[in-house]
Amino acid sequence: MKKLLSCLLLFVIIAGCSNEQSFEPVEINPEVDVCEVCNMSLSNKDYATQLFSKDGDVFLFDDIGCMFEYIDKDQQIAREDIEVQYVRDLKTTDWIQIENAYFVYNPDVWTPMANGVVSFGSEESANEFVQEQGKGEVLNYEQLLEHKWGWEG
Amino acid sequence: MRHFCLKEVGIIFLIVLIALMKSPTVQAADISLSAEDSIQEAINQALTGDTIVIQAGIYTEELTIDKSITLRGEEGVVIEGDGEGNVITIVGDGVTIEGLTVENSGTEKDNAGIYVQEGSNHVIKDNVFKDTMNGIYINKSTKNVITGNQISSVSDHFSNRGSGIFVYGGSDHTIEENVMMRVQDGVYLESVSNVHLRNNAVLGSRYGLHFMFAEDVVAEENQMKSNITGLMIMDSTRIRVLNNEVIEQFHVRGFGVLIYESEDLQLEGNEIRQNSTGVSLEKTVDVDITRNLISANQVGLEFIGENKNNIFIENNFIANVVQSKISNNKMQLDNGEVGNYWDDYASFDINGDGIGEEMYKAGSLYDQLLEKQPYWQFFFESPSIKLWSQAESFFPSLSADVYDENPLVEPIQLADDSEKGETVRDIGALIVSMAFLWFSILLIWLGRHYT
Numbered sequence: 161m162k163k164l165l166s167c168l169l170l171f172v173i174i175a176g177c178s179n180e181q182s183f184e185p186v187e188i189n190p191e192v193d194v195c196e197v198c199n200m201s202l203s204n205k206d207y208a209t210q211l212f213s214k215d216g217d218v219f220l221f222d223d224i225g226c227m228f229e230y231i232d233k234d235q236q237i238a239r240e241d242i243e244v245q246y247v248r249d250l251k252t253t254d255w256i257q258i259e260n261a262y263f264v265y266n267p268d269v270w271t272p273m274a275n276g277v278v279s280f281g282s283e284e285s286a287n288e289f290v291q292e293q294g295k296g297e298v299l300n301y302e303q304l305l306e307h308k309w310g311w312e313g
Numbered sequence: 314m315r316h317f318c319l320k321e322v323g324i325i326f327l328i329v330l331i332a333l334m335k336s337p338t339v340q341a342a343d344i345s346l347s348a349e350d351s352i353q354e355a356i357n358q359a360l361t362g363d364t365i366v367i368q369a370g371i372y373t374e375e376l377t378i379d380k381s382i383t384l385r386g387e388e389g390v391v392i393e394g395d396g397e398g399n400v401i402t403i404v405g406d407g408v409t410i411e412g413l414t415v416e417n418s419g420t421e422k423d424n425a426g427i428y429v430q431e432g433s434n435h436v437i438k439d440n441v442f443k444d445t446m447n448g449i450y451i452n453k454s455t456k457n458v459i460t461g462n463q464i465s466s467v468s469d470h471f472s473n474r475g476s477g478i479f480v481y482g483g484s485d486h487t488i489e490e491n492v493m494m495r496v497q498d499g500v501y502l503e504s505v506s507n508v509h510l511r512n513n514a515v516l517g518s519r520y521g522l523h524f525m526f527a528e529d530v531v532a533e534e535n536q537m538k539s540n541i542t543g544l545m546i547m548d549s550t551r552i553r554v555l556n557n558e559v560i561e562q563f564h565v566r567g568f569g570v571l572i573y574e575s576e577d578l579q580l581e582g583n584e585i586r587q588n589s590t591g592v593s594l595e596k597t598v599d600v601d602i603t604r605n606l607i608s609a610n611q612v613g614l615e616f617i618g619e620n621k622n623n624i625f626i627e628n629n630f631i632a633n634v635v636q637s638k639i640s641n642n643k644m645q646l647d648n649g650e651v652g653n654y655w656d657d658y659a660s661f662d663i664n665g666d667g668i669g670e671e672m673y674k675a676g677s678l679y680d681q682l683l684e685k686q687p688y689w690q691f692f693f694e695s696p697s698i699k700l701w702s703q704a705e706s707f708f709p710s711l712s713a714d715v716y717d718e719n720p721l722v723e724p725i726q727l728a729d730d731s732e733k734g735e736t737v738r739d740i741g742a743l744i745v746s747m748a749f750l751w752f753s754i755l756l757i758w759l760g761r762h763y764t
Binding site for chain 1: 470471472497503504519525526541545547548565566568571573574595618
């Protein structure tokens with residue numbers, strides 16, 4: 161019995177050690193999760209984004225604009241210390257890596273911090289969204305890096 | 314002849330009088346409806362200026378109002394939607410809706426009990442909203458008066474509810490004496506200017522009053538209680554927050570007042586009591602915080618990041634677990650003449666001007682450590698930290714970058730009624746002290762005589 165217990169303990173310890181750092185998107189809990197930048201609760205889950213540092217810390221944001229503000233304006237994290245960034249496909253609410261996403265910028269589109277940028281998993285759904293709204297500009301990740309945000313003023 | 318003349322004048326006068334009395338009824342008819350009638354049909358047939366009076370009953374229909382009319386419900390009128398879209402949609406100008414109970418809107422983000430799509434000069438008064446996503450949604454409209462409504466949203470987690478009064482775009486609204494319970498945000502203003510909020514109450518919701526990109530807003534005498542955050546002011550300019558009651562925001566992420574990236578604000582005469590954090594400022598410019606009671610919060614005052622040009626005087630800090638958490642750069646918390654009352658301040662007022670002779674230091678090295686290592690909160694009030702803080706106080710240069718040079722030795726009297734209480738207590742104290750005095754004199758006298 162003792163042997164079994166110590167085996168179990170050893171197993172737990174080893175499992176704990178060998179467990180690789182996970183960079184999978186975390187689930188949003190709107191009761192307690194708030195945006196790292198603007199303090200707003202992540203009530204509009206479909207607009208939320210997340211960022212993992214290389215250390216494995218996860219930072220949550222309520223709007224894509226806030227995530228860019230965190231990196232570029234507040235300089236809370238250097239780009240080379242970022243492991244991965246996730247944004248939502250507004251249509252399916254799936255998490256997608258930011259480099260693979262397509263974005264629509266339309267200042268009239270509502271987003272939690274009024275940045276007017278929403279994200280999609282494919283160029284088709286981004287185009288579809290522009291057609292629905294009758295207005296908007298489709299951007300890929302490289303183009304989004306050049307985008308001038310509202311907070312840049 | 315004289316008699317005849319008088320009679321004629323009398324007749325003319327009567328005719329004029331009747332004409333005067335009759336003229337409004339010619340222009341605006343009172344249309345009365347009962348439960349079998351369709352309200353929409355009455356609206357379609359009504360003329361501008363008409364008043365439709367609805368008798369008690371449950372009306373299961375959705376309404377669109379496209380002309381300037383008044384819809385008035387007698388007691389017990391329920392307008393019930395089918396759970397999709399808006400219950401009442403306003404597209405015209407000058408619509409008045411009064412005394413209705415509006416229920417069961419759709420649950421899309423924009424759905425509402427009353428949806429004002431456009432126009433101006435609407436009055437929405439004394440209605441009750443139940444199970445509506447947003448109670449009242451005002452879209453790019455101007456000069457509306459919203460008073461005396463009671464609003465609760467759908468019964469779901471706050472992230473899936475709508476706001477009590479959601480105002481997007483437009484300007485010049487008066488929002489008074491409404492009660493919002495279990496909504497997302499009591500009043501949400503986005504890209505709106507010139508709004509007067511007075512005497513509203515928001516209970517058990519996410520944010521009491523939530524301003525985004527708002528300008529020229531006055532919020533006075535409102536009550537925010539048991540929400541996540543009482544006042545959430547973000548990216549807004551020229552906001553006056555006067556004489557509000559902000560109490561019991563005890564959520565783990567909760568604040569009494571949170572101000573983020575805003576300019577030109579005034580907070581005066583507010584009672585900010587029993588919140589997780591009383592007042593928190595982040596990236597603000599020109600904030601004037603004067604004569605507030607900041608009491609019994611877990612953290613009284615918090616500054617995050619760079620805040621410029623803050624005036625911070627004559628506030629009473631009483632019985633907060635932590636008075637302030639200020640971890641950024643150097644900051645002076647008084648205006649050079651007068652500071653604030655801090656109940657943990659202990660020094661003497663030698664020259665009797667009501668201002669203590671030593672500066673009050675807000676924030677310690679421990680606070681700075683907490684910023685980097687939040688888990689160190691565990692050691693709060695532990696002997697080692699107390700010893701540390703005591704030692705620190707001998708070396709002011711170590712930590713005194715946030716300070717109040719003119720701390721008050723007595724709390725500021727904030728309201729007239731508390732002054733009255735003070736005098737009563739003084740008389741009581743006098744009587745008791747006199748009793749003690751006479752008793753001790755008696756004891757001494759007795760002692761001298763009988764020993």
